[in-house]
Amino acid sequence: MEKMNLFNVDNLVLMKGLPDESIDLIYCDILYGTGRNFGEYQDLKPVRNIIEHHYLPRIREMHRLLKKTGSIYIHCDWHINHWVRLILDEVFGYERCVNEIVWCYTGPGVNSQKNYSRKHDNLYLYSKSSNYTFNTNDIKIPAAEDTLKKFEGAGSGFKGKKANLANGKLLEDWWYLAPTARFKNETGLYPTQKSIQLLERVVKASSNEGDTVADFYLGSGTTAVVCKKLNRSFIGCDINKNAVEVTARRLRSF
Ligand SMILES: C[S@@+](CC[C@H](N)C(=O)[O-])C[C@H]1O[C@@H](n2cnc3c(N)ncnc32)[C@H](O)[C@@H]1O
Structure with a gap:
């Protein structure tokens, strides 16, 4: 039976009390440095030394905790x-950057005449060593019908390619997924809530059943819900009491 552990505490305090190399996967949807007040929490200001002061000790702890x-x-x-990428390079090493994933979405935005509409997020995937869990087959996506059709009448030279495509193709490092607001049964729990669909990709690709996954910026607990669904143990925290309560409720009703 997988364990679900939630704590209402500053993540640095929690991490300092956890043992070395005890976690298989960490996903953190961090403070973005917008300077905004989201109601549930106050974001950091986009000032380099504020960002480094917050993230450097925390990312060092995350590195220590990973198996x-x-x-x-x-x-x-x-x-x-x-700035976050520079910290990750410093702590994990430049060569441990596995992917920069770009999550693209659409939706109404600020109607500016002076810039493109900002509609993507960045997910930085770093590994602790060169021997890391990555389940390519669990995140393959079906090839488009017209792509499969193109190979239908093709000669024997294309047989292998066609068989590979029928099994699904390797997921790209850009993900076009709807924002959480489009999922009526998931949305409205937290101002910066992420979707189950997005977290499923992360958890399936980079952990196995029975593994321990952590999210130290819990929010509404989307990572916890996905871990319960996919039989992973989970440890997470948020400095905001309401976030932990929302997560606990979601887990009970899941
Ligand atoms: C971007 S939100 C996470 C949203 C989440 N991914 C979801 O799906 O709902 C970031 C969260 O980090 C929390 N947080 C900020 N600083 C923290 C700290 N030092 N320790 C623990 N949690 C913190 C905030 O309260 C907020 O809930």
């Missing part, structure tokens, strides 16, 4: 992704 086969996803956007 040798483990990996980490840090979810952020254009406001501070450049």
Whole structure:
């Protein structure tokens, strides 16, 4: 039976009390450095030394907590992704960057005449070593019908290619997924809630059943819900009491 552990505490305090190399996967949808007040929490200001002061000790702890086969996803956007990436390079090593995933979406935005509409987030995937869990087959997506058709009448030279496509193709490092607001049965729990669909990709790709997954910026607990669904143990925390309560309720009703 998988364990679900939730704590209402500053993540640095929680992490300092956890043992070395005890976690298989960390996903954190962090503070984006917008300076905004989201009602449930106050975001950090986009000032380099504020960002470094917050993230450097925390990302060092995350590195210590990961098993040798483990990996980490840090979810952020254009406001501070450049500084976060430098910290990840410093702590994990430049060569441990596995992917920069770009999550693209559409929807109404600020009607500015001076810039493109900002409609993507960045997820940085780093591994602790070169021997890390990555379940390619669990995240393959079906090839488009017209692509399969193209190979239907093709000669024997294309047989292998056709068989591979029929089994699904390797997921790209850009994901076009609807924002959470489009999922009526999931939305409205938290201002920056992420979708189950997005987290399912992360958890399936980078952990196995029975593994331990952590999210130290819990929010409404989407990562916890996905872990329960996919039989992973979970540890998570949020400094906001209401976030932990929302997550606990979601887990009870799941
Ligand atoms: C972007 S939200 C996470 C949203 C979440 N992914 C979801 O699906 O609902 C970031 C969360 O981090 C929490 N947080 C900020 N600083 C924290 C800290 N030092 N320790 C623990 N949680 C923190 C905030 O209260 C907020 O709930």
